[in-house]
Amino acid sequence: MPDSAPPPEFGEASHEPTEALEPSAADLSRTRTEEAVPHTAIIVPILARGVTLGVTTFFRSRRDEAFDEDDLRLAEELVARAAVCLDNARRYTRERAAALVLQRSLLPHGVPPQEAVEAASFYRPADELSGLGGDWFDVIPLSGARVALVVGEVLGHGIEAAATMGQLRTAVRTLADLDLSPEELLAHLDDLVIQVTQEGHEADPGGVSGPGAVGASCLYAVYDPVGLRCELASAGHLAPAVVTPDGTVAFPDLPPGPALGLGGLPFESVDLPLEEGSVLAFYTDGLIAAPGAGKEGLRRALTERELPLDQLCRRIVDELAPSRPYTDDAALLMVRTRRLAASHVAAWDLPADPAVVARARLMAARQLGTWGLEELAFTTELVVSELVTNAIRHAAGPIRLRLILERTLICEVFDASSTSPHLRHARTTDEGGRGLFLISQFTRRWGTRYTAEGKVIWAEQPLDPDDTPARTSGD
Incomplete structure (x- = not known):
């Protein structure tokens, strides 16, 4: 070389x-x-x-x-x-x-186990290459066999919108665990958006960023399979479509309310009676934004009821938002309502008399025998005794005891007081104060929710007594 x-x-x-x-x-x-x-x-x-x-x-x-x-x-x-x-x-x-990992971690991977509704969903981001968008939906099991149905939309697209969406979805799930009414939950969510936005501006006053969560919309609904009623409120979001069992499609008159982060006007809720087998379609505006779509296009698409719910959901999105490039994200959550069988619910009105506690335990034990759950009698009698006794001592007016058999055994005590009990750890020398602590140890979870007439204290037990209780939650 x-x-x-x-x-x-x-x-x-x-x-x-x-x-x-x-x-x-x-x-x-x-x-x-x-x-x-x-x-x-x-x-x-x-x-x-x-x-x-x-x-x-x-x-x-x-x-x-x-x-x-x-x-x-x-x-x-x-x-x-x-x-x-x-x-x-x-x-x-x-x-x-x-x-994609971020987006998949932010959206629900499936419908959690519950008996209130049959649910199906489909989501199509405006940018299918990145798979990112700001629309979201959720199905959240609540106390009393109820379920929360959520749909929302953040302004913009891409990873920033997806991150903001994840923050809002987490906030909604946290607030839902407090058993707030729909208008109260949206009010708390609105306050949170305003606070986070102000903190962001103070931390980076000269920063250039998108609108964040300001202007986002959210619809929050709570469906009760015992009473067949749905209470819902909106923060600048479109009202759902309701399909009755005979195929009639209607859009309920729902006050839209202000978008999140704007403040000012209050949120209002609407209580809708529903028939068993009704279908509710929660959607974002990207689904009806295409030319020729609109609410009438959604109404026509919802009249085709021969398909299973999951296939119908996908077909509606393909029909109403089929073109590329998509101008906006499109999300659709569809649920078919169920009714909890009357044989799975037992309720008794009780006088505010200490002598009634023993009778309440007896009635609960008999009902468990009817359901074939004799092995849960000891813990259920303990829960009933403690909750009824607390209602008699610290509340006023009539008391109502209700047992619900779903995927778990639910014990609820209604009273007219708005005072919430608090779990405390009694000292060795204390003669009382251990009731709620025992309930927290023997049940999977417990808590308090408020109604227009007072409050409900509830506790859930797994049907299999050998199941290890999950971490308990208080009010």
Whole structure:
């Protein structure tokens, strides 16, 4: 091999003939009539952001002269441009994968176990390549066999809208655990959005950012399968469509309320009586924004009832938001209402008399025998005794005891007081104060919710007494 310059440093382009590539005179003569043989090479590393992504090799075979410096500069320019494209593609793939993980972690993976409704959902982001958007929906089991149905929308698209959506969804689930009424929950959510927005502006007064959660909309509904009623309130969101069992489609008159973060006007709730088997369609405005869609298009699509709920949900989205590019995210949550069988609910009105506690325990034990749950009699009598005694001592007016058999055994005591009990740890020398502590140990969870007439203290037990109770929750 002839003498040559020192080898290039790692990451530098180089060009030189090699023994394997240098053709002899006979070879050059033969290549003019036969297949061309490469005789010179340029090797250029593919560099992007200080990282070597690969190596590009250029060969010359059909021309006799070797590569020169101009050829080397041209090769370096070509490879540099290709490196930018490769790096952009690599970064996009990585960011899209992270974005998809974020989006999937923010939206529900399925309907949680409950008996109140049959649910199906479908979500189509405006940018299907990134899979990110600001619409969300949720199904949240509540106390008393009830279920919360949520749909909301954040302004904008992309990862910022998805992150804001995740914050709002988490806040709604946390507030739902407090058993607030729909208008109260939206009022708390509105206050939270205003507070977070103000804190963000104070922390970064000169920062340039999107609207965040300000202007987001949310619809929150609570369905009771015992009373067949749905109470719902809206923060700037569209009212759901209600399909009765005979196929009639209606849009209830729901006060829209202000969007989140604007403050000022109060939120109002509406109480809707529903028939068993009614279908409620909760949606975002992207579903009806396409030309020719609208509420009438949704009404027509909902009249096709021969399909299962999940297939109907997907078909409606495909029909009303089929075109590309999508102008807005589209989300649809559909639920079919169920009624808890009357044989699974037992209720008794009790006088505010301490002597009635023993009778309440007896009635509860008999009902458990009817349901074949004799193994739960001991803990249920303990719960009934404590809750009824507390209502007699600390509340006023009539008392109502109710047992509900669902996926769990639910014990509820209604009274006319708005005072909530608090769990405390009694000292060794205290004669009382251990009732709620025992309830928290023997039940899966317990809590308090308020009504227009007073409050309800409830406790849930697993039907299998061998199940380990989950972490308890108080009021």
